[in-house]
Amino acid sequence: MTSIESARAYLIDLPVKTPRHDAIQSFVKQETILVELVTTDGLLGIGYSYTIGNGGSAVLAMLQEHLLPQLIGHDATEIEAIWRMLWASTLATTVGAITSLALAAVDTALWDLRCLRADEPLWIQAGGARPRVRLYDTEGGWLQLPVDELVRNAKASRDAGWRGIKIKVGKPSVAEDVARIAAVRDAIGDEIDLMVDANQAFSRSEAIRRAAAFGPYDLRWFEEPMRADDVVGHQMLRESTSIPVAVGESMYSVGQFGDYLARGAATIVQVDVARVGGITPWLKVAHAAEVANVEVCPHFLMELHVSLAAAVPNAPYVEHIPQLDLITSSRLRIEEGAAVAPNRPGLGIDWDLSMISSLASCAGSGVSREIREVDPVVQ
Structure with a gap:
């Protein structure tokens, strides 16, 4: 012992x-x-x-x-x-x-x-599905950025080999959000995944309305369109749009994810290892999603999530937002737009x-x- x-x-x-x-x-x-x-x-x-x-x-x-x-x-x-x-x-x-x-x-x-x-490294101990996971970039898409800067950042991400780019939505008018999405889609072309994130900004009716307006732009997902506790609202949205509905960063238990999966209210779950209570419950959510044929694209904490996403077979993306650089001595290894899971024993974070x-x-x-x-x- x-x-x-x-x-x-x-x-x-x-x-x-x-x-x-x-x-x-x-x-x-x-x-x-x-x-x-x-x-x-x-x-x-x-x-x-x-x-x-x-x-x-x-x-x-x-x-x-x-x-x-x-x-x-x-x-x-x-x-x-x-x-x-x-x-x-x-x-x-x-x-x-x-x-x-x-x-x-x-x-x-x-x-x-x-x-x-x-x-052994975490990605092996937790499952060992594959050694690398694609990254999508969030840092260039914040809501306060003007359209020309969004476009400039999106092009830079595309040229750097990223396969996905996410921008924030939730401007006062539908037209403003659509203009931003259209500009970025036009800049990056049709081969790069484009995601949007509302951070729970909309009511049920507004989320359905905006999803309809976003429809022509081939979005990879519509993230947190409304309050995370509104399971029925997300189910209504998912049934009204062809855009995949993503939710999970503001959920704090395995049971909450279970409610979404049971209702088919989300087609992508974004379980956050810190907010759900650790690696132990994170893996339960990921495997429950796998059984339901639902993808897992975790929120934030890329330094830890790269190993967890590499551990399971249904996690196609990790979100790129660097935040631990000040207190770590190594950096995420990125090759051709994908993060390579750390192979050293432990969590893979060099504090x-x-x-x-x-x-x-x-x-x-x-x-x-x-x-x-x-x-x-x-x-």
Whole structure:
């Protein structure tokens, strides 16, 4: 038995690499929660989670006050048992974002330990479907960008070998959204996949109306057209349009995905490993989608999702939004528009521990990034 001997958590505020605005919010910073687990056989597993702009301190408190103390003495190889134990101890706050994000930070650390102990990369331990996955670019398509910049960015992505490009929609008028879509489609031609993302901006009627207007542009998918909890609305939309309907980044449990799959309300699920509670539930969603003949195109966290998408057979795309460069010492390997799954043991993320340590000294000094450490829990 390899027991968990100590556990601690950090919260680091990372600035965004470029201005990011969609139909409902601005991405001003990423609160990155890191969990370190040390086992009795000397292994260190590092997992993480995140929020966009706020709520990170609540996730950290959940870890510090409730989850980490329960881990000490448990066999780190019993990942499913630990996940169920922690989930059961937080029933008063599930299903919910704070709990799922905290569970994810622990669960990814446990998977890091599993892969390190097996001396295998995550994409093999989690399934090993194929060594690379296509990338689509989001960074060039934010809602605040004018049409000429959208077009310039789209052409650059096409010329760099990307097979997919996503732009944000949700302008005040249908005509504005259509003009942006038409300009990008004309710029990249018919061979490149074009996706649009509304970030839950529309009502049922407006989502159906805009989908009809978007129809002539051969969209790969229409993402988060309305509130994520409106399963019936997504079913109505899916039945009214030939555009694939994508949803999932704002869902926090396996059961929520189950509702969508049961109703046929989504043809693409975008399960986010942090928001669904970790790798353990992510794989359940991916395999349930496979059974339903539905694709998985995960949201954000490309550094981790490339390995998970490579692990399953029904994940054709990973979203390219770099955000961890400041605290990692390696970069995603990209070949001909596809991300190559890391082959080193563990999650495949090379954390820059010296940079993380240096950020700790910036706390309270007015720097926009800061790190707060939970007192280690020791048996």
